[in-house]
Amino acid sequence: MSSPPRLHLVGHPTDEQIEAATAVCVRAFQDETAVRAMSGGDAALAHLLFASMLRTAREGGTLHLVTRDGEVLAVGLWFGPGRKMFATEEQRRLGFDVFMARLSPAMQGWWKNEYGKDVALMKSDILGTDGDLNSWYAQVIATDPIHQGKGYGGMLIQEARRLAREDSSSLALATTNRDSASWYEHQGFTTLGVRRIQGSPVDPQLHFDCIFMRFDDP
Numbered sequence: 001m002s003s004p005p006r007l008h009l010v011g012h013p014t015d016e017q018i019e020a021a022t023a024v025c026v027r028a029f030q031d032e033t034a035v036r037a038m039s040g041g042d043a044a045l046a047h048l049l050f051a052s053m054l055r056t057a058r059e060g061g062t063l064h065l066v067t068r069d070g071e072v073l074a075v076g077l078w079f080g081p082g083r084k085m086f087a088t089e090e091q092r093r094l095g096f097d098v099f100m101a102r103l104s105p106a107m108q109g110w111w112k113n114e115y116g117k118d119v120a121l122m123k124s125d126i127l128g129t130d131g132d133l134n135s136w137y138a139q140v141i142a143t144d145p146i147h148q149g150k151g152y153g154g155m156l157i158q159e160a161r162r163l164a165r166e167d168s169s170s171l172a173l174a175t176t177n178r179d180s181a182s183w184y185e186h187q188g189f190t191t192l193g194v195r196r197i198q199g200s201p202v203d204p205q206l207h208f209d210c211i212f213m214r215f216d217d218p
């Protein structure tokens, strides 16, 4: 008989854990336009991007894994108050620099001069100056598609709520998917604002919305 799923806080994930959690993220975000835009439509680069994000758990990120018998079922990556993903050289050295170097010059320009700047402006506009820095900010929430609908995503949110209550802060995030925004609302989040990203070197017609959400526990 298999054991019940468990949620772990993984301060220093092993390479095997990063690999398994990355595979979950790649499967969960397989059809996501935003991931296509960010990775230039290259599946190998999408893999590198998720791995580089998850490795920041070794440099200030907070990684939660829901596992059962060693299998990773769901992944949550958060940054607590005062912390931010890829804000330090040490974090970027864990894979983001390699990811960027592998992008075409046009994609590198888009990340630096368009996407990166647009998202920073949207964040401060909607969440307020340093709104992400004052919250527990989610960078990745994903459940393996074959295990969705079993409560594992909810476990990730419950644990983040507990952390936010401990330091009297809130949860915040941006999602690029209407279905997941509706799921977050079901979890108790409120939608604060929506902004559109239009075009990327991979496809000038491509667009996706960034839906900014917050959860303040009463």
Ligand SMILES: CC(C)(COP(=O)(O)OP(=O)(O)OC[C@H]1O[C@@H](n2cnc3c(N)ncnc32)[C@H](O)[C@@H]1OP(=O)(O)O)[C@@H](O)C(=O)NCCC(=O)NCCS
Binding pocket: 028, 029, 074, 139, 140, 141, 142, 143, 144, 147, 148, 149, 150, 151, 152, 153, 154, 155, 174, 175, 176, 177, 179, 180, 182, 183, 184, 186
């Ligand atoms: C969003 C996601 C993380 C949810 O994870 P999950 O493990 O399937 O979620 P849970 O099983 O904990 O949620 C089940 C609950 O949500 C409800 N629910 C499911 N989909 C819903 C939706 N689209 N809108 C509203 N409620 C929804 C279910 O009815 C159930 O409710 P209950 O607990 O009251 O019975 C998962 O679907 C996913 O990985 N999606 C792709 C990646 C993604 O978009 N991530 C979020 C953006 S960063």
